[in-house]
Amino acid sequence: MIRTAIVLALTVLCSLNVSRAMAIERSELQLASVNAAVAYADDEGLVYGKNADRRVPIASITKLMTALVVMESGEPLTEWLDFRERHIPAPANAYTRIRVSSELRRSDVLRIALMSSENFAAHTLARHHPGGYDAFIEAMNAKAVELGMLKTTFVDPTGLSVDNRSTAADLVRLVRAASQYPQIREYSTTRYFTAQFRQPRYRLAFGNTNVLVHRESWGVGISKTGYLSEAGRCLVMLFELDGKPLVTVLLDSLGTRSPMGDAGRIKRWLTTGAGGSVAAAARAYERKKNAAYAASDGASVSVN
Incomplete structure (x- = not known):
């Protein structure tokens, strides 16, 4: 009898909790970002989308795919890689503090490419891929197809090219795949790191480009920022919300x-x-960009 009463009480309590959760009336979400997607990592589909299928430049968000290709290549993370003079011109400003001909372990090259968005590091990872730079770009695009990122194209490993294009919905797939690698999770959320180069021997300090990784309350599991004038400010993250991983x-x-x-x-x-x-300036920026997108490819604006 007592056991039955306890079960009944728990059933009522669970029902009340479900009712409260269902009772949340959500207002229209206001975002400064022109394009967005939100999804639980373990569920199919999107929780929210804003122009989620629009193909746009993705800047250094590219480096998440760079990391995925590096990890899946099976090349040793302990190998020392040399930073060679670029064999092709950088598509945009590629300032770096790293000295040509110096060396750093592949793991640390990948870490600074992710956490600090170091472009020379991403370029160097591609140069040392089996088959070389061009094979690396082919692997990036092949992986995109494999993941079902059918509106995604890569032409360089850094994101400096505006021709690296994807959609918010496609990038959800990329984050889900990248999250399967503990190294990508660790490297992309490293707060500060001092890289120890050799030949010549010197040190460089790097910091994470996402301030949210410094906040314990966010529980950020994957992070990548990006910026080009054509792409605007970009961010992809995986973090815990009520015990569930959210992309x-x-x-x-x-x-x-x-x-x-x-x-x-x-x-x-x-x-x-x-x-x-959001601020009025963000609204004005969104109207301007939506008009530019519509003019360039006839894309329609949709909010789900």
Whole structure:
């Protein structure tokens, strides 16, 4: 009798919790990012999409695919790689503090490419791929097809080219695949790192480009930022929300901190239903970019 009462009480409590969860009335989510996608890592489909199927430049978000190809190549992470003079011109400004001819272990080259978005590091990883640079680009595109990223194209490993294009929905697939590698999770969320180069021997300090990795409350499991003038400010993340891994893809924002602000708005929207608000300048930027996208390829604006 007592056991039956306990079971009944627990059933009622669970029903109340479900009812409360279902009772959350969500306002329309307001984001500064022009294109976005939100999904639980373990579920198919999107929780939210904003122009999620629009093909756009993705800047250094590219480096997540670079990391995935490196890991799947099976090449030893302990191998020392030399930084060779570029064999092709960089598509955009590629300033680096790394000295030509110096060496660094592949694991650390990958780490600084992810956490600090070091372009020379990403380029060097491709140069040392079996078959060389061109084979690396082919592997990037082959992996995209394998993952079902059918609207994605890569032409370089850094993201400096505006011809590296994808969609927010496709990038959700990329984050899910990258999250299967503990090294990518660790390297992309490293807060600070001092790289120890040799020949010549010197050190360089690097910091993570995403301020949210420094906040324990976020539990960030994967992070990658990106920026080109044509791509705007971009951010992809995997973080824990109520015990479930959530993927957020935020593409083309005006301000440096706008994607981080959007991540916070998404988090509040899912937990409280509050849609938030964005600055007037962000709204104006979005209208301008939507008009430019429509003019260039006839893309229609859709919010799901």
